[in-house]
Amino acid sequence: MIGANHKPKVVGSVGDPKELQKQIKKEDWNEYHITARGNHLVQAINGHVTVDVTDEDKGSQGTSGPGRPPLLASSPCNCTPGRQ
Numbered sequence: 001m002i003g004a005n006h007k008p009k010v011v012g013s014v015g016d017p018k019e020l021q022k023q024i025k026k027e028d029w030n031e032y033h034i035t036a037r038g039n040h041l042v043q044a045i046n047g048h049v050t051v052d053v054t055d056e057d058k059g060s061q062g063t064s065g066p067g068r069p070p071l072l073a074s075s076p077c078n079c080t081p082g083r084q
Contacts, residue, residue: 002055014049023048 002008014020023046024030033044043051 002053002057004057006057008053012052014052020045020048020050 025046031046033047035042039055041051041053041055042049
């Protein structure tokens, strides 16, 4: 979580980093799934959540700009798979 003081704060875990690393295919295709809804972002690799963050820093949040790509709320974003 990123708090009002602009600093990240760990409030939980998505799993053991070594176990999550085992899920990443080093010489093969990996499936990435990224969900961004408002100030909440979740990233999964090969079906395993690797990032789950909520940005509570209201001062740095915006709806557009270099850190926020324009997204349409009515349709999902499809990305072309690539190698890691």
